[in-house]
Amino acid sequence: MVLPVWTQSQKRAFGVLSAISIAGAGLSLAIGELSLRFNQIWKFVTSLALKIAIPSLLVQIVSMILQCSILIGFISVSVMFIVWWERKVSAHMQSRLGPMETGGWHGWAQTIADAIKLLLKEDVIPHEASPWVHRLAPVLAFVPAFLCYAALPFGEGLISADLDIGILYIFALSGISVLGIVMAGWGSGNKYSLLGGLRSAAQSVSYEIPRVLSVVPILMFAGSLKLTAIAQYQSGFWRISGVPLLPKWFIFYPFIGQVAFLIFLIASVAETNRTPFDIAEAESELVAGFHTEYSGMKFSFFFLAEYAYVFLSAGITAALFLGGGSGPILPSWIWFLLKSFFVVFLFLWFRWTFPRLRVDRLMEFTWKFLLPWSFANILIAGLVILL
Amino acid sequence: MFETSDLFLRQYGQVGIFLLFGIFFAVISLALAWLVRVRNHDPLLNTTYECGPDPVGTAWIPLNVRFYLFALLFVIFDVETLFIYPWAVIYKDLGMTGFWEMSVFIAILSLGLLYAWKKGALQWD
Structure with missing residues (x-):
């Protein structure tokens, strides 16, 4: 049986792709952990607010607004991550490196830089x-x-x-x-x-x-x-x-x-x-x-x-x-x-x-x-x- | 009764707040961009982009009718899918009757699709 021989670039691509996937998993872990902690804290705060007779409707509205903010945060972060991920995956599927400079480690800050650039573009x-x-x-x-x-x-x-x-x-x-x-x-x-x-x-x-x-x-x-x-x-x-x-x-x-x-x-x-x-x-x-x-x-x-x-x-x-x-x-x-x-x-x-x-x-x-x-x-x- | 309507209000009140927040977020971001963005407007920047040369004619022209045909087909089939959804949810309680009824419904739909197919409405020439 002949084992497939990997070229240097294939090895590197595999290594980087797995590193990126692990990084993605880590990122999602962090986001999820945060929102779950938040959920617990929020339950505590709600019970406290109800004890000191703040109207429950107000508590609910504030809770919903906070949920909206978390989701907007989640959407922004996940979109930034997916854009960067897409560029890396595309690059490695074509034997390129993709963004490597911005932010140091494998160009992780590329999308953030892009977002700032877009904010400053003229209309x-x-x-x-x-x-x-x-x-x-x-x-x-x-x-x-x-x-x-x-x-x-x-x-x-x-x-x-x-x-x-x-x-x-x-x-x-x-x-x-x-x-x-x-x-x-x-x-x-x-x-x-x-x-x-x-x-x-x-x-x-x-x-x-x-x-x-x-x-x-x-x-x-x-x-x-x-x-x-x-x-x-x-x-x-x-x-x-x-x-x-x-x-x-x-x-x-x-x-x-x-x-x-x-x-x-x-x-x-x-x-x-x-x-x-x-x-x-x-x-x-x-x-x-x-x-x-x-x-x-x-x-x-x-x-x-x-x-x-x-x-x-x-x-x-x-x-x-x-x-x-x-x-x-x-x-x-x-x-x-x-x-x-x-x-x-x-x-x-x-x-x-x-x-x-x-x-x-x-x-x-x-x-x-x-x-x-x-x-x-x-x-x-x-x-x-x-x- | 009261509990149901209360739940209804709570769920869709939440959606309403999401709507307001979404619009708020969009407006705030656009306003922020308006505040910080560069303003050195070249007068030529506002011409329509047509790969360099001056644009020829207007873009608002009569459109090919096939877009309209597909929109019409979409409306018909999308409404039909809305009829299928409630049936699907209670399918297990309906049993054999439900199955035959939906077979007839889908057969009629398929006949409509077949008719559009034979008439060439699905052809994008």
């Missing part, structure tokens, strides 16, 4: 643009992304608003961001922007349908739209004569689970307009698509929204298909973050593995392949539950 509103549509578009793209995080379960008890219609709420709100993209495309008064915005809208709405339908088999099994309940449903193991074989995650349901997972993952990548589905901002033909005319902070809101959706999609995938926070030994939020960042890694991996799809193939793929399969999957799941 451009073209003469041809419709000024207020142009200004409002980035806000409209970002705010729904932030709202979706309200219903994302980060682990047991770590959810801001545990809505009864959780998953539907997330799908509904993430649909609104398309409006921001169309507004950006139309409001910039630029042909590239217009084409990019419309392509992006057509693509997002087309992939929305298989994405929403692929979740239906899970709802049929779990009997709830609540994300915590769905994650709860997947705890435990399948046993063969008492020996735990596989965790009861939805992805391990034979056939139905894998089909649903694949459809959901593909549609999620397409929804976030990432390669291989990024004809909306295909730089070789459309400059930068809908954000051609954006600069500075307004551009960074589109950027923030895109990466917030990447983590959100990964988080939903973890909650729906990978058992949410269930896992041995470690606390639930660590498992949730590990699984989510694994799915984020899949997103990055796709980017450098698949070539960009042509626009007609892209639309045909969702309407003529994914949609019929998701219908079929619903019926198959229905039969399996009945039998």
Whole structure:
């Protein structure tokens, strides 16, 4: 047997990639630990506040505002981390080094430097643009992304608003961001922007349908739209004569689970307009698509929204298909973050593995392949539950 | 009854506060950028970007009808998925009846898809 011989650069790439992954895990550990500590402190403070007769409504509102701040912090930090991670992973997949200078250790501060640069960039509103549509578009793209995080379960008890219609709420709100993209495309008064915005809208709405339908088999099994309940449903193991074989995650349901997972993952990548589905901002033909005319902070809101959706999609995938926070030994939020960042890694991996799809193939793929399969999957799941 | 509506208000009140906070965050960041950003505006900076040359014509032109077709298809199918969701949640209680009913529903939907397919509405020429 011949063992594969690794070249020096492959060894280095492997080493750096694992170091980066460990660093990512460490970062998520730190964030989760902090918010959990905060939860305990907050419970103590609340009980104290109630003892000295501060109205409970006020306490609740302050608590929600604090939760909002934590989530904004989490989104910013995770987006910065994912951007840096993406650059490192991309670089090493192409035998490059990626950012190495900023901050010292493997360019860890690169995204922070980028954020400061974006803050200081001058603001451009073209003469041809419709000024207020142009200004409002980035806000409209970002705010729904932030709202979706309200219903994302980060682990047991770590959810801001545990809505009864959780998953539907997330799908509904993430649909609104398309409006921001169309507004950006139309409001910039630029042909590239217009084409990019419309392509992006057509693509997002087309992939929305298989994405929403692929979740239906899970709802049929779990009997709830609540994300915590769905994650709860997947705890435990399948046993063969008492020996735990596989965790009861939805992805391990034979056939139905894998089909649903694949459809959901593909549609999620397409929804976030990432390669291989990024004809909306295909730089070789459309400059930068809908954000051609954006600069500075307004551009960074589109950027923030895109990466917030990447983590959100990964988080939903973890909650729906990978058992949410269930896992041995470690606390639930660590498992949730590990699984989510694994799915984020899949997103990055796709980017450098698949070539960009042509626009007609892209639309045909969702309407003529994914949609019929998701219908079929619903019926198959229905039969399996009945039998 | 009272408890349900109270819970409802609490959950969606939370979402409302998230909405306000999101808008607040966006406005504050944009205002901060407005305060600190560089201002040495070149008059040519505000022209529409068209890879260098002067822009030709306006960008607000009539659009290809296929975008409209896909939007229409999306509206139809998205509403149908909303009908499927409540059914999926109580599927285990419905049993055989629920399965056949949904089979008929999905068959009609598939017929609609097939019709759009044959008519060439799914073709992106």
